[in-house]
Amino acid sequence: MADIAEPSSSADATLTPKQRMAERMRRLRELHTRRNEAQKLNHQEVVEEDRRQNQPKNWERRQEWAELKLEEAEQRDAAQKEGKDYDRQRNMDVSAEDALKWDRRKRKHYNPDPGFSNFEASDRQYDRLVKNIKPDMEQYEAKRQAMGDAFYAGAGSIVHGHHKDTKEAVDRLADDVERQIEKREKFSRRRVHDDEADIDYINERNMKFNKKLERFYGQYTQEIKQNLERGTAV
Template sequence: MHKSQELHLTRNEAWKLNHQEAVEKVKRFKLPANWEAKASLEYELQEEEKKKKCAAKGEDSERIKLLEISAEDSEKWEMKKGRKNPDLGFSDYAAQLCQHHWLTRQLKPDMETYEKVEKGFRSAYSAALNPSRLHGTHVPSTEEINRMVTDHKSSLKFRLKNETNLAIDDNADIDYVNERHA
């Protein structure tokens, strides 16, 4: 009998908690769409007021802010921060490999020029018998240089075209050096 009464009480408590959460959810849905933005603005204003008060007292506002944070909030923040993958090595390698494949797919080798250069290297290598003397002896042709320049310009055009263009607000403060850094 005692056990059933305990279960009944815990069920009632759970029902009350669920009901309270449902009521809060309904209240949130009834709020205007820009309510969160307004709340963040109010928070920023409160932070500015706290900084001014600390400056008037001659205290460090960051230190005061950190003293006000509870241990639980700090642990939650650290856990959230720790979720990010600190080792980006393999993903960066994969991205670089994809970029390499994309760039080399466009290249079309000139086999005649390659054979000519290779014969020159073979004769120079056999004459010198020291491969370190061959380093830096290759001079690219103007066609190769022009091809590299056009590839670079096309990649710049592609990058600029695919940048995310944010909506420009004429009344907003300018916090960038030039249009490209906007």
């Protein structure tokens, strides 16, 4: 507001009282206008900062990733119309460093335990699955009476044709297998290093300690960290 022109004393002396009052009112209106503009800009910044704080932690990175995927889809369609192999053309333009980053990103989602690992783990899984079984005793007794001696099959018993799985039992088995697959996909034996994450540690032990601090106190120190990044910390 210091750049508002103030009349000199010589020019002010030549003005009439009415003109001096009009000039002061003009300057006052300019000051009010600038104050309103400053308040409006400040309010916009506060709203924008509040919006950023309420967004997920990796929102900007997710937005960039979505834009890259959309751009890649458009380039793939354009290459397909021209009759070109998009993957081969893209690999020719990718540097070794970028290719290594992409490979590390893919390994993040790699499942290190797709199936059998050892007998102890299989035994624990079997016990857990058995505990989840809820038998229908009435249906059990009805089948035992209907099948007779074939219910407890021996070496020479013929059980073919005596038993048929119900649709409910098949659906229950399919749902259980899908749940196991979904749980297995979420399993991660060890966190893969993220090259894009901020480095705020000096060794692995310090990294684990900082992650623990962030988990318990991150929500309370978020504003301080943002002020330090912007350089507005008091």
